[in-house]
Amino acid sequence: MRKIKGLSVLLLCFAFLLTACSGGNNAANNTKANATAEPAATEAVAEATAEPTAAPVDMGGRVIKVAAWWDLKPAGNSASEKERLAKITEVEQKYNCKFEFVNVPFEEFMPKFTATALTGEPFADIVIMEYNSAWPAILKGQLMKVSEYTTAASNINNEANLLVKAPKIANEDYAFAEPGVGGAGIHYNRDLFKKLGLPDLQELYASGQWNWDKFVEVAKQATKDTDNDGKIDTYGFSGWAIDMLRNFSAANGGKLVDEATSTQGLTDPKVIEAAEFINRLYNVENVVKVKGADKVGYDEFNTFKDGDVAMFPAPIWNLGDLTFDFGVVPFPNGPSGSPEVTYADNGKNAFFIPKGVKDPQAVYQAFEDTYDITQTGDFPSQEWLESIYAHEEDVAMMHDHINNTGQILLETAYPEYPTYGYMKDIIVDNQSVTATAEKYKPEAEASIAKLGK
The missing domain is CATH 3.40.190.10 (Periplasmic binding protein-like II)
Structure with a gap:
């Protein structure tokens, strides 16, 4: 039995989010291949294997609100959090927008969403929502499908190492999440x-x-x-x-x-x-x-x-x-x-984009780009799992045999x-x-x- 040493404890709010993303897409575990082609063939190989990329959109100084019942803004306590904060600033300049992370108490969250969704002007552009709450909202036509705000160029539809499609609801993709392992x-x-x-x-x-x-x-x-x-x-x-x-x-x-x-x-x-x-x-x-x-x-x-x-x-x-x-x-x-x-x-929760959000493709594209930072660990959420489990066998059990087996x-x-x-x-x-x-x-x-x- 091998014990894990030198554990790094992440924020509890991050733990909630990654646990909720226990059904993450396996594609998120992929890594880009090293460039090993001969010099004469390098350009041809790159052209043949290049993925589409989305062009930035000038959003005219728009504020993009991202809401949950905890603070989603990276605290800057770790190297990865500091890098994402810098990436958010970079994306804000690139798209001429500003991100605002809205923290609404849990008991107030769904009433606030429902009241504003009924007016056609949801209180946030991107919301964390429990699936059990999202399903009634979907039946009322208040949430958009992933296909309505992503494009062929979106990372989520290609390598999916920045954000992944969350598990389906009624056989449809409505939500997205950070890549993660759990269950x-x-x-x-x-x-x-x-x-x-x-x-x-x-x-x-x-x-x-x-x-x-x-x-x-x-x-x-x-x-x-x-x-x-x-x-x-x-x-x-x-x-x-x-x-x-x-x-x-x-x-x-x-x-x-x-x-x-x-x-x-x-x-x-x-x-x-x-x-x-x-x-x-x-x-x-x-x-x-x-x-x-x-x-x-x-x-x-x-x-x-x-x-x-x-x-x-x-x-x-x-x-x-x-x-x-x-x-x-x-x-x-x-x-x-x-x-x-x-x-x-x-108890699944994930990101959703409500109906009524203006320019949802641009909103999603900018948000996705904020996750384009250095990937740490051998797989998503490894550091978090190692902060919970003292033995390597348990982390492997969660990664290899429990992850992606949730109903x-x-x-x-x-x-x-x-x-x-x-x-x-x-x-x-x-x-x-x-x-x-x-x-x-x-x-x-x-x-x-x-x-x-």
């Missing part, structure tokens, strides 16, 4: 694994043994009364039950709701299989630590931080304050799943979608999963229909 997986307490003599999960994964059955086996081995006082001291698993349903369903090939077809997924056999598996963890094997009074409560999201839980689902941004050593593997695939999809990405899930975009009731009936009231799915099917369909109005 969600099963994290595990390496200290506790060593103490209890449990098999390393990365070794199980590498040997092809990491599946639901092995997950249960390890969880049972970790759930112990270590001091023989009649009380369980260590547990196999913990987490937010709704988050478990989303992720285990995705890892089994199921989806709670499909925005592309406007269909509910609670009755999908693959989702039902995942719900039955989760119920087994809670009520049959009894390997889940529940700290609060509500088994389905969001507070269980942080129960793993007590240090007595072996395995837990956690986004990367929630790992910064842990006091124990930890590792990561993908969510194990279920009987109906595949390695291409291992988790549900229900975009827009379940919370639908008003009163009955996921909570569905899980409560199953793991709290011990109701039949199949009967529960049929019970909540009409509510799920009504929720989908309500969003479409």
